[in-house]
Amino acid sequence: MSTYGTLFRVTTFGESHCASVGAIIDGCPPGLELSAQDIQIQLNRRRPGQSDLTTPRNEKDAVQLQSGIEQGVTLGTPIGLLVRNEDQRPHDYTETDLYPRPSHADYTYLEKYGIKASSGGGRSSARETIGRVAAGAIAEKSLLATVTRPIVDAHPTRCPHPETAERMKARIIRAKDASDSIGGTVTCVVRHLPPGLGEPVFDKLEALLAHAMLSVPATKGFEIGSGFRGAEVPGSRHNDAFVQRADGSLGTRTNWSGGIQGGISNGEDVYFRVAFKSPATIARKQDTAKYDGEAGTLAARGRHDPCVVPRAVPIVEAMTAIVLMDALLIQKSRVAAMSLLPPITTLPPTMVMPQKARQEAANTTTQ
Amino acid sequence: MSTYGTLFRVTTFGESHCASVGAIIDGCPPGLELSAQDIQIQLNRRRPGQSDLTTPRNEKDAVQLQSGIEQGVTLGTPIGLLVRNEDQRPHDYTETDLYPRPSHADYTYLEKYGIKASSGGGRSSARETIGRVAAGAIAEKSLLATVTRPIVDAHPTRCPHPETAERMKARIIRAKDASDSIGGTVTCVVRHLPPGLGEPVFDKLEALLAHAMLSVPATKGFEIGSGFRGAEVPGSRHNDAFVQRADGSLGTRTNWSGGIQGGISNGEDVYFRVAFKSPATIARKQDTAKYDGEAGTLAARGRHDPCVVPRAVPIVEAMTAIVLMDALLIQKSRVAAMSLLPPITTLPPTMVMPQKARQEAANTTTQ
Amino acid sequence: MSTYGTLFRVTTFGESHCASVGAIIDGCPPGLELSAQDIQIQLNRRRPGQSDLTTPRNEKDAVQLQSGIEQGVTLGTPIGLLVRNEDQRPHDYTETDLYPRPSHADYTYLEKYGIKASSGGGRSSARETIGRVAAGAIAEKSLLATVTRPIVDAHPTRCPHPETAERMKARIIRAKDASDSIGGTVTCVVRHLPPGLGEPVFDKLEALLAHAMLSVPATKGFEIGSGFRGAEVPGSRHNDAFVQRADGSLGTRTNWSGGIQGGISNGEDVYFRVAFKSPATIARKQDTAKYDGEAGTLAARGRHDPCVVPRAVPIVEAMTAIVLMDALLIQKSRVAAMSLLPPITTLPPTMVMPQKARQEAANTTTQ
Amino acid sequence: MSTYGTLFRVTTFGESHCASVGAIIDGCPPGLELSAQDIQIQLNRRRPGQSDLTTPRNEKDAVQLQSGIEQGVTLGTPIGLLVRNEDQRPHDYTETDLYPRPSHADYTYLEKYGIKASSGGGRSSARETIGRVAAGAIAEKSLLATVTRPIVDAHPTRCPHPETAERMKARIIRAKDASDSIGGTVTCVVRHLPPGLGEPVFDKLEALLAHAMLSVPATKGFEIGSGFRGAEVPGSRHNDAFVQRADGSLGTRTNWSGGIQGGISNGEDVYFRVAFKSPATIARKQDTAKYDGEAGTLAARGRHDPCVVPRAVPIVEAMTAIVLMDALLIQKSRVAAMSLLPPITTLPPTMVMPQKARQEAANTTTQ
Known part of the structure; x- marks a missing residue:
C-alpha cells in the first residue's frame, strides 16, 4: 500500500494530474528543528529541469507544511505536507491515449484497478516520489546525518568521479539526441x-x-x-x-x-x-498495440528525461534515510529495554563476550 | 521481526541448538486439503546430506503439525508446526568459540542483543529457513501451483541445464576439495x-x-x-x-x-x-581476531556446505510462494469489493478501456 | 500511531492551530462514485455551531480533495484530503497557559513528547476527528450503506427518542447555564x-x-x-x-x-x-496547579461544548464504517480464495453442515 | 488475525483438540532471566480444576519452551512455546453435534470459514488463551512487575474483598447447582x-x-x-x-x-x-435449532465452568502486561531518539514547561 515503516512511518498520496502530491510522516522525534527549507533543498535536487540531462519542464515543487511543526520545531505528531501539481487538469483525449505505453504502468493499473487516471502516469508518475524525498529529508535531519552533497552534486550526472561523469553525460546526451533513453546504476x-x-x-x-x-x-x-x-x-x-x-x-x-x-x-x-x-517514455516511434489489441505505432508527446539516474540520487538517499531511521528507532527501544534489566553474571563468556572485551580494552587504554 | 506478510502471514521461531524450529502460518484458506507429507517433500529438498555437494549431516527434519488442520483439511485457523532439533545441547566451549566467525552473524548478534546463542549459528542458522520452506509449501498448495520440480531436481545442483549443471558441480567440488566454499545464483x-x-x-x-x-x-x-x-x-x-x-x-x-x-x-x-x-564457514585457516581483539587463526570445525545454492532453491521457491499468496489475497479482496459497486458509464474510454476491448474481442470470438 | 486499518487504511494529521487537518485514505475500492459533497455532509454534522447545544464557533470545514479521484470516480489510489484551519496562528501566551488543563491532554503530551503545541488542544483537539469523519464517509459509501440519518438528526441531541431527547437537551442546557459540562452515551x-x-x-x-x-x-x-x-x-x-x-x-x-x-x-x-x-474544558473556576507545581485557579477562556454527545454521533458512525469496511475486505479475500479450491467431500457433516443444510432448505423451497 | 503487538508481538495457534496450543513471543528484551516455571505459575492460575468454582477437568498444561532462551536467559530471538492438548482426538459425532450451541462460536465459525473443528470450541476454545497467558508472563517479567497475587488469589473467586468474595462464591454455586452459569466483572x-x-x-x-x-x-x-x-x-x-x-x-x-x-x-x-x-455452555436444556434449521432441544454434555471470572483474572493480567510492554518499548524508542537531539532554547515556556519546572523543583529540593 502507500505506507512504509514501523516507528518512522511514511504514507504518500497523489497522482500526476490531481490537486497535489504529498505525505504524512509519522514518528518523527519531537524537539527536532525542522524548516520547510530543509525539505525544499532535497525536493529541488529531485526536480526536473536542473540540467540539459533532465526534462526541461520547470515545476516549482514548493513544499507546504501542514502540521506537526510549531516555531520551527517538531511536535512528535504527524507531519503533513504537500506540493501542488502545477498542471492539474487532465489533457484532452487524443489518438495517442489509445495506446498503453510499452513498459509503462498504463496497462497494469487498468488490470489491477479496472480504471486508471486519464492523463500521464497517474499514481505511477515520478511525482509520487516527492513524498518520499520530503520524508527522507526529515529522516536525514532526525539522524543528524552529514551528507557529502557538494561532491555528489558537483556534476549534473551526480557521479563523483569526474572522468566517469563525463562519459555518463556523453552517453545520456547520445540517447537524448536519438530520441531514446538510457539506464544506469x-x-x-x-x-x-x-x-x-x-x-x-x-x-x-x-x-x-x-x-x-x-x-x-x-x-x-x-x-x-x-x-x-x-x-x-x-x-x-x-x-x-x-x-x-x-x-x-x-x-x-x-x-x-x-x-x-x-x-x-x-x-x-x-x-x-x-x-x-532506461525510461519507458521515448519520442521514438514504437510498434505496439492499442488497448483494444489493434496494432499501431506510438510516439510519445512532450519532453522526457533521457535518463533517470541523476534525479534518482536524492530518491535513493531519501529511501535509505527512511529505512535507517526506522531501524534505529526499533533498535533504540531494545537497547533501552535491555538497560533496565539486572546484569546477568552466570553466562559463559562466548554468550556475552564483546562488552566485557571492549570494556577491558577501554580500561587498558585509559590506564 | 519474525513475521512476514499481511493476509498470508508467517511467523517463525528457533535457533540451531534449541528444542525445535517452527512456524505459525496464519491466513491459509480454509477447506484446503493439506497433509504433513505436502510439507515434508519440500523440507526434504532443503535438507542437508542430499548429495556430495551438501554437508553430510543427516538431520531427519520430520515436520510435526500442531494445529489448524483436521481430517486432512485446513480449518482457516493458524497452522502451528515444528521440527525437532536433533542435537539440542550446545557443545562445550572451546578455543574456537573465542573467535567471531568472519562474515558470519556471531559479532553482529552480540552487538545487537548483547548476548548470543553459545553454539552454532543460533537464530542466524540455516535451520531458521525450515519454517519458511514449510510455509512456502502451504502457500504453494493454496495457489494450486504446479511446479516443474522433476526438471529442477534432476541434477544435484538443481540447475536444469545439464551442461551448466556439470560445470557448476565441478566448481563446487573444487571448492570442497580446497576446504573452501563458493557462491552462485x-x-x-x-x-x-x-x-x-x-x-x-x-x-x-x-x-x-x-x-x-x-x-x-x-x-x-x-x-x-x-x-x-x-x-x-x-x-x-x-x-x-x-x-x-x-x-x-x-x-x-x-x-x-x-x-x-x-x-x-x-x-x-x-x-x-x-x-x-560463498558460505562463511570454511575449514581453511583464517587469520582474524578474537572477540577481545587479539589476533589469531581460526579453522572451523565440522562439515559444512561448500555451496548453498542447491539447497537454496526450495527456499527461493518458498519465499516466492509466500509473497504471491499474500499479494493474491490482497488483490482478491479488491476485486470482490469492486464487483459489488454499480458500473460506471460516464468515464472516458482511456480510463476503463481494456475491459471493454476484451469484452468486445470475446464477443467477436464467440460469434 | 496515526494509522488505522489493514486493507482499508486511514492516516490522519493535524493539530488545532496548524495549517490544516487531513487524512490519507488508502484501500478505497476503485470505481466508486465519490464527490466532495459526500464527505462534506458528514463533516457538517460533526461541525460545531449547529445548535445551542454546541459551541457557537463557526468553522466552515470545507473539505479539499487532493488525489485518488478523477471525474468523480475513485481510482483505487490513496485519497488525500484536508480541511484548512481557520485560525492558524497560535494565540499570545497568557497567564492561563501556565496551567495544564485538568483532565485534558496538556500534561500528558508534554510528558510523552517533551514539547507540546502552544495553543489549544494541539493534536488532542477534536479537530483531529475531521480526518476520521471524512474517512468514515468514504467507507460508508464503499459499503453502499443506507443510513437512517433523518431520524437520528431530527433532534439537536441526535437522540431518536423524542421524550428522552428533550430530557437530554434540558440536562445539557443546565450544564451550559452553570458554566459546566456533562457527558452521555x-x-x-x-x-x-x-x-x-x-x-x-x-x-x-x-x-x-x-x-x-x-x-x-x-x-x-x-x-x-x-x-x-x-x-x-x-x-x-x-x-x-x-x-x-x-x-x-x-x-x-x-x-x-x-x-x-x-x-x-x-x-x-x-x-x-x-x-x-463531560468535556474537560469548562468556564467555571477550577482549583489546580501550574506546570511548575504552584497551586492556583484556572478558568478556561472561550466557548466550549457543554456536551460532546451530539457531535460525537457522526464520529461513532465514521469509526464504525471504517472498521466494517476493513473487516469486509479481509473476509472477501478469504471467501475468494476458498472459492478457488476444489470442494471437499469427505468431511463429517458437523464440520461443514450449514452450507449443505441451507442448500437443501433452498432446494426444498424452490421445489 | 492471530498476532498482537508492534514491538512486543504475540502470535498464537491451536484449537481445543489438536496436538498442542502455543505461541511465538517476539521482541522480548535479550538478557532477561526467564524459566519455564515463570510461565507455568501463570498457566496454573488459568487452569481449570482449581476450586469447586471451576470445571473439574484437570489438564496439566505443562509449558514446553522451544526457543529463544539459553542457560535460563533470553536471547532476544522469538520464544516458541507450546502446551500439549491432553485429549487430542475429536470425539465421535453424536446427536448433540447437530446443534450449534447458542451464543457460542459454532455457527459463526462455519459462516466465516465454511468449515469448523469437529469437536469442542476449536479455535474459539478457552484453551486459546494459554498462549496469551504465557506471553503475559514473559511481558510481566520484562516489565519487572511486582504483582499483588497473594491478595488476589487468597479467595477462589480472586476477589480481594472478603465479604464480596463470599457473596460472589455463593452466586456462582447457585448457578452451578441450577446447571446454569453466571457472569461477572x-x-x-x-x-x-x-x-x-x-x-x-x-x-x-x-x-x-x-x-x-x-x-x-x-x-x-x-x-x-x-x-x-x-x-x-x-x-x-x-x-x-x-x-x-x-x-x-x-x-x-x-x-x-x-x-x-x-x-x-x-x-x-x-x-x-x-x-x-455467563458461559454459553450449560447443562440445562435449551430450546434451539439444528444447523439444518429443525427446532429441537440441546443439553450440553460434560462439565463446564459455571463462571469464567476467577480464571479470567490471569488472562486480563496477561493481556494488560502485553499491551504495556509494547507501549513501553515504543515510547522508549522515542525518548532515546529525543535524547540524541540538541536542546531547543528558543521555545516559549508553555511548549516545554514541565521539564524546566521539574528541574527547578529538583534543584530547589536538593539545595
Whole structure:
C-alpha cells in the first residue's frame, strides 16, 4: 500500500494530474528543528529541469507544511505536507491515449484497478516520489546525518568521479539526441552507521533496503556489498576477517559484506547499488498495440528525461534515510529495554563476550 | 521481526541448538486439503546430506503439525508446526568459540542483543529457513501451483541445464576439495501468474520479492527481468511492445520487464535472479581476531556446505510462494469489493478501456 | 500511531492551530462514485455551531480533495484530503497557559513528547476527528450503506427518542447555564451486516470496534450487546437460541450477543454503546496547579461544548464504517480464495453442515 | 488475525483438540532471566480444576519452551512455546453435534470459514488463551512487575474483598447447582506506570487496552476510570485537578481519568473494568435449532465452568502486561531518539514547561 515503516512511518498520496502530491510522516522525534527549507533543498535536487540531462519542464515543487511543526520545531505528531501539481487538469483525449505505453504502468493499473487516471502516469508518475524525498529529508535531519552533497552534486550526472561523469553525460546526451533513453546504476554509501541495526529474520537490514529501493519507480536490481560478483568468489577470499580497531572494538579488514552480517549492521560502511532501467517514455516511434489489441505505432508527446539516474540520487538517499531511521528507532527501544534489566553474571563468556572485551580494552587504554 | 506478510502471514521461531524450529502460518484458506507429507517433500529438498555437494549431516527434519488442520483439511485457523532439533545441547566451549566467525552473524548478534546463542549459528542458522520452506509449501498448495520440480531436481545442483549443471558441480567440488566454499545464483520463473498482483507504491511486487529474497541468509543481490544489464540498454530496445494474445487480452512481445510493470504483474512470466555468496564457514585457516581483539587463526570445525545454492532453491521457491499468496489475497479482496459497486458509464474510454476491448474481442470470438 | 486499518487504511494529521487537518485514505475500492459533497455532509454534522447545544464557533470545514479521484470516480489510489484551519496562528501566551488543563491532554503530551503545541488542544483537539469523519464517509459509501440519518438528526441531541431527547437537551442546557459540562452515551446499531466479519482471535469484531471507539477523544467505555448488565444474567437467559429464518439460514430469537459470536458477526444486528465523559474544558473556576507545581485557579477562556454527545454521533458512525469496511475486505479475500479450491467431500457433516443444510432448505423451497 | 503487538508481538495457534496450543513471543528484551516455571505459575492460575468454582477437568498444561532462551536467559530471538492438548482426538459425532450451541462460536465459525473443528470450541476454545497467558508472563517479567497475587488469589473467586468474595462464591454455586452459569466483572489496577505510554491518536492507551480485553473470549464491555458512570457526572466534578507531588512532578487529586489523559498515561494508577458474560455452555436444556434449521432441544454434555471470572483474572493480567510492554518499548524508542537531539532554547515556556519546572523543583529540593 502507500505506507512504509514501523516507528518512522511514511504514507504518500497523489497522482500526476490531481490537486497535489504529498505525505504524512509519522514518528518523527519531537524537539527536532525542522524548516520547510530543509525539505525544499532535497525536493529541488529531485526536480526536473536542473540540467540539459533532465526534462526541461520547470515545476516549482514548493513544499507546504501542514502540521506537526510549531516555531520551527517538531511536535512528535504527524507531519503533513504537500506540493501542488502545477498542471492539474487532465489533457484532452487524443489518438495517442489509445495506446498503453510499452513498459509503462498504463496497462497494469487498468488490470489491477479496472480504471486508471486519464492523463500521464497517474499514481505511477515520478511525482509520487516527492513524498518520499520530503520524508527522507526529515529522516536525514532526525539522524543528524552529514551528507557529502557538494561532491555528489558537483556534476549534473551526480557521479563523483569526474572522468566517469563525463562519459555518463556523453552517453545520456547520445540517447537524448536519438530520441531514446538510457539506464544506469546508483551506488549509495552510508558511513558511521552504528552496529546493531536490522531485525532478523525477515527484516534484515539488506532486505529492508532492497524493498525500499525496488519500490522506487524504474528500478530493476539491488545488490549489497560484493553483490552478484560476490557469488563468484570463494569464501576464503570473500570472508571479512576481523581486526581490532583503535577504540578496542572489532572491525573488518575487508568489507565484502557491505557493512551487514546476519542482517545486522556491523559498524563498517554500508554500501549498495541499484539498477535503473532506461525510461519507458521515448519520442521514438514504437510498434505496439492499442488497448483494444489493434496494432499501431506510438510516439510519445512532450519532453522526457533521457535518463533517470541523476534525479534518482536524492530518491535513493531519501529511501535509505527512511529505512535507517526506522531501524534505529526499533533498535533504540531494545537497547533501552535491555538497560533496565539486572546484569546477568552466570553466562559463559562466548554468550556475552564483546562488552566485557571492549570494556577491558577501554580500561587498558585509559590506564 | 519474525513475521512476514499481511493476509498470508508467517511467523517463525528457533535457533540451531534449541528444542525445535517452527512456524505459525496464519491466513491459509480454509477447506484446503493439506497433509504433513505436502510439507515434508519440500523440507526434504532443503535438507542437508542430499548429495556430495551438501554437508553430510543427516538431520531427519520430520515436520510435526500442531494445529489448524483436521481430517486432512485446513480449518482457516493458524497452522502451528515444528521440527525437532536433533542435537539440542550446545557443545562445550572451546578455543574456537573465542573467535567471531568472519562474515558470519556471531559479532553482529552480540552487538545487537548483547548476548548470543553459545553454539552454532543460533537464530542466524540455516535451520531458521525450515519454517519458511514449510510455509512456502502451504502457500504453494493454496495457489494450486504446479511446479516443474522433476526438471529442477534432476541434477544435484538443481540447475536444469545439464551442461551448466556439470560445470557448476565441478566448481563446487573444487571448492570442497580446497576446504573452501563458493557462491552462485538462483533464477526463479513464475508462469501463469494473473495480472494485477502487487500494491503500489511501497509494496510493488518486485519490492516484495526483493525483500523476501534478501531476507534469506547469504543473499547479496536481487534483479528482476533485465536487471543490472537492463540499465545498459536504451529504452527503444528495452521497452516491451504490446501485442494481442489469442484470448483478446494484451501480452508483450519481449519481457525485459520480468512480468511486472508499475509494480503490478502483467500476466507475462515473472522471473528474477538472486545472488548467494560463498558460505562463511570454511575449514581453511583464517587469520582474524578474537572477540577481545587479539589476533589469531581460526579453522572451523565440522562439515559444512561448500555451496548453498542447491539447497537454496526450495527456499527461493518458498519465499516466492509466500509473497504471491499474500499479494493474491490482497488483490482478491479488491476485486470482490469492486464487483459489488454499480458500473460506471460516464468515464472516458482511456480510463476503463481494456475491459471493454476484451469484452468486445470475446464477443467477436464467440460469434 | 496515526494509522488505522489493514486493507482499508486511514492516516490522519493535524493539530488545532496548524495549517490544516487531513487524512490519507488508502484501500478505497476503485470505481466508486465519490464527490466532495459526500464527505462534506458528514463533516457538517460533526461541525460545531449547529445548535445551542454546541459551541457557537463557526468553522466552515470545507473539505479539499487532493488525489485518488478523477471525474468523480475513485481510482483505487490513496485519497488525500484536508480541511484548512481557520485560525492558524497560535494565540499570545497568557497567564492561563501556565496551567495544564485538568483532565485534558496538556500534561500528558508534554510528558510523552517533551514539547507540546502552544495553543489549544494541539493534536488532542477534536479537530483531529475531521480526518476520521471524512474517512468514515468514504467507507460508508464503499459499503453502499443506507443510513437512517433523518431520524437520528431530527433532534439537536441526535437522540431518536423524542421524550428522552428533550430530557437530554434540558440536562445539557443546565450544564451550559452553570458554566459546566456533562457527558452521555451513544448507541450505534448496524443492520444488514453479513455474517462472517471479524478475525479471531486478537481481531474479534467487538475488539476492533472497542479499539476504534476508545480511540475517539473523551470516551470512557464500550459495551457490546448486553454489555455490563449481561454479566449479571444467567446463561440460561443470556443465551441466544437459534431459529430458522425464512431464507433457510439460522437466526437467533434474542440478541444479547449484539450480533457477534466468537468475534464474528452472525447476521443479526450489531449494536454497542459508547460512554463519553463531560468535556474537560469548562468556564467555571477550577482549583489546580501550574506546570511548575504552584497551586492556583484556572478558568478556561472561550466557548466550549457543554456536551460532546451530539457531535460525537457522526464520529461513532465514521469509526464504525471504517472498521466494517476493513473487516469486509479481509473476509472477501478469504471467501475468494476458498472459492478457488476444489470442494471437499469427505468431511463429517458437523464440520461443514450449514452450507449443505441451507442448500437443501433452498432446494426444498424452490421445489 | 492471530498476532498482537508492534514491538512486543504475540502470535498464537491451536484449537481445543489438536496436538498442542502455543505461541511465538517476539521482541522480548535479550538478557532477561526467564524459566519455564515463570510461565507455568501463570498457566496454573488459568487452569481449570482449581476450586469447586471451576470445571473439574484437570489438564496439566505443562509449558514446553522451544526457543529463544539459553542457560535460563533470553536471547532476544522469538520464544516458541507450546502446551500439549491432553485429549487430542475429536470425539465421535453424536446427536448433540447437530446443534450449534447458542451464543457460542459454532455457527459463526462455519459462516466465516465454511468449515469448523469437529469437536469442542476449536479455535474459539478457552484453551486459546494459554498462549496469551504465557506471553503475559514473559511481558510481566520484562516489565519487572511486582504483582499483588497473594491478595488476589487468597479467595477462589480472586476477589480481594472478603465479604464480596463470599457473596460472589455463593452466586456462582447457585448457578452451578441450577446447571446454569453466571457472569461477572474483573477490575485491573496498574500501579507505578510511568507517564508517557500510549500512542495518539488511534492507539491511545485505553484503546489498546479495550482492544486487548474485548479480544478475550466471553467479554462484553470495557470501561476505563470513571467509565459509564462518568458520563453522568458534570465536568466540574469529573475533572482531575493537578497537585504537586513530593518529587516536584504533577499528580492529580482525583483519578476519574483512570490514569490516562489524551490517550497517554499520566503516572497515576491505570484502572479499568471488564465485563464477562455467563458461559454459553450449560447443562440445562435449551430450546434451539439444528444447523439444518429443525427446532429441537440441546443439553450440553460434560462439565463446564459455571463462571469464567476467577480464571479470567490471569488472562486480563496477561493481556494488560502485553499491551504495556509494547507501549513501553515504543515510547522508549522515542525518548532515546529525543535524547540524541540538541536542546531547543528558543521555545516559549508553555511548549516545554514541565521539564524546566521539574528541574527547578529538583534543584530547589536538593539545595
